[in-house]
Amino acid sequence: MRHSNDPITLSLFDLLKAGPGPSSSHTIGPMAAGADFARRAAALAPEIQAAAGGLRVRLLGSLSATGKGHGTGPAVVGGLTGCPPDACAPSLLRRAADPHAASLFLTLPKGRNIPLGPRNIEYGPIRHKHPFNNTLIIELLDASYPPQRDGPDSPVCGAEREGRRPPPPPDGPVQSSVDAAAAGGNVLFSVEYYSTGGGFIRWKGMKREKQRKPPHPYADMKEFKARCAESGLGLDELLMENETALTGKSPADIVAELDNMLGIMRDTVLRGCAAAGTLPGSIGLRRKAAVLHERARSLAPFDRALCLFNAYAYAAAEENAAGGLIVTAPTCGASGVVPAVLLFMEEQLGLDLKARRRGLAAAALIGFIAKHNAGIAGAEVGCQGEIGVASAMAAAMLAHARGFSVQVVENAAEIALEHHLGLTCDPVGGYVQIPCIERNAVGAITAYNAALIACNENPVSHKVSYDEVLRAMAEIGRDMNAKYKETAGGGLAVCLVEC
Ligand code: SF4
Structure with a gap:
């Protein structure tokens, strides 16, 4: 489903958009x-x-x-x-x-x-x-x-x-x-x-906008790594140079906008952790984030860490299900994964704002390449393109924020996405609640584990590239029956109702 061989010209804020769930x-x-x-x-x-x-x-x-x-x-x-x-x-x-x-x-x-x-x-x-x-x-x-x-x-x-x-x-x-x-x-x-x-729209007859050219053009991960090697720039430095050229904004404005997105994501999680009651819709699903957050305090360290991950991801995903303000990362349905890992990085790992900002840039890179070469919409490729890509973005974010190389960042993203391949989109009743909310928590923990593996293996011995796993995702998405692509016509959406 590669949409074009042209270079990626998306802005960071085309992908990371604030809006209602x-x-x-x-x-x-x-x-x-x-x-x-x-x-x-x-x-x-x-x-x-x-x-x-x-x-x-x-x-x-x-x-x-x-x-x-x-x-x-x-x-x-x-x-x-x-x-x-x-x-x-x-x-x-x-x-x-x-x-x-x-x-x-x-x-x-x-x-x-x-x-x-x-x-x-x-x-x-x-x-x-x-x-x-x-x-x-x-x-x-x-x-x-x-x-x-x-x-x-x-x-x-x-x-x-x-x-x-x-x-x-x-x-x-x-x-x-x-x-x-x-x-x-x-x-x-x-x-x-x-x-x-991902909140993007097009319209019939839309002309290609006259795009400014990025100084470091790339259409996939292989080309991105080549541009890094040629220029001597780090991942986020290269993205910043492209962003300023593509948008005409100053680096200071871009940093301010990134910090604004980080703040919105943090607020979404904190709001969700404090909220109670039932989510809108006919399912009558009760919010769980606050309970998980509270229970985490009394657990042993390892369980507490996992439970906090769950609480953070539930919190953002429940806010999304309730129509609250979220940031697409890369979509609304998957908007709990990146914020959960971000808050974990801040509160549990002590990574500062600068590291989190650098990490968010790496997350955007992984989302860009997925959108350009496969798809990020459940209606196009199933949930592998939403939770799978969100998990890949979060894994890359963590690896880059911790200072690992571009190769490690790529490996982290690849591992996270590889184990979401084939994931269908079958929201029960058409609500972004079951399986979506729980799936955000699973995607966040997978992201952490993927980064853990990538950061502790020999990076050059990794066999599968991010471009290859995206090719697989695109092919699976093409073959996936339409009833598993956000139509609520198959899978859990049907079985849960019928059983
Ligand atoms: S199941 Fe569908 S609606 Fe729910 S998060 Fe996945 S892609 Fe989005």
Whole structure:
């Protein structure tokens, strides 16, 4: 599933994104699509805005199959109010899910504001002809599409409160038409979006952005190691030079952003360790992190260490399941693994901020290469691409933070991923809870063990490369039946319900 032979041009903060859980492809991506549509709609010609009277969102593929459990509808609606994922308050998504809430609107400066709510969402076919499984089509409709209701402006979201200006509408073709839609309403303007995992979105007709070139180009681990050897730079130094060239940001700004991500991940774990009660959804799953955290205190040292790992990973994963603010690493569903290892590095291993920051850069490198050469979305390659890659990222992070060589970092990531190969995505009831929460804990402990093995073996005697294990993951992902790719149509999702 290698997407291109071109060099990787992702920013650290394309991969490490803050946003609401529980699923990067089902909440953060769709919310980003909604916010993107809101920007485009506000810039439409006045006559189109004046004719608008309704809005429809059609969810297809896995977004339709498990969108209700993942909160995809409220996420798109939240985005359509103009709020980007990293500024989303949980209260916005609660209101977006409430059919009786009457205060959310798509703002059209040259027309009427369009009321938003669950009624704007249609759950379409799971199998479809569009090029990516997670497809959503957002349509601005004329006044013949019910319901019509005038209202006040959309509420101010976090970004606007903080004085941040929403980005301008992106370039790229969109569709503006007067086709009569089967379910009523003439389509004035529509965009077909793809949520490609990790909170990334693309849209039909999207042009390749003119990318700045990285000074140290690489498309896989082998090339990355070659660039390190040629330049004499360390792993995080090379990534920093690429990041400054790709984003135009100063090293100080990049460090500040990395520290912000570290802080959000730490807060997510601490919030989760202090929370109690039942997670949203029909499963009625009770939170466990606080109990595990409390019990860990009374255990013998070895058990205590493992139990703390579990508590930290549960905490972040439960926060994700509850729709709290998390950082994709590489996705929402797997967002407990890296924070659990990070807090363990800080509290139990005494690794300082500088070491943790360096480690986070190594984690991002491993995520970049996985995304570029195989995939990180459960809907694309199954859970091996989510928890498996998260575990590889965390193993690499620990090895690099402890000062080991790039070869050891690679070996740690490879070991962690190798033992997640073939892992299916089969969330029970479509909720990112069973098996996801427990799986984060298992992935975090596997990461620690993988780093332990890699840091204590002879690095050059290691037989399997990270590029090779990614090739295997891509091939397995290609062969994996669609029912094991985030559709809740097979595996545990079916057996648990039937048994
Ligand atoms: S099973 Fe894995 S890939 Fe699927 S939703 Fe859960 S964490 Fe994500």
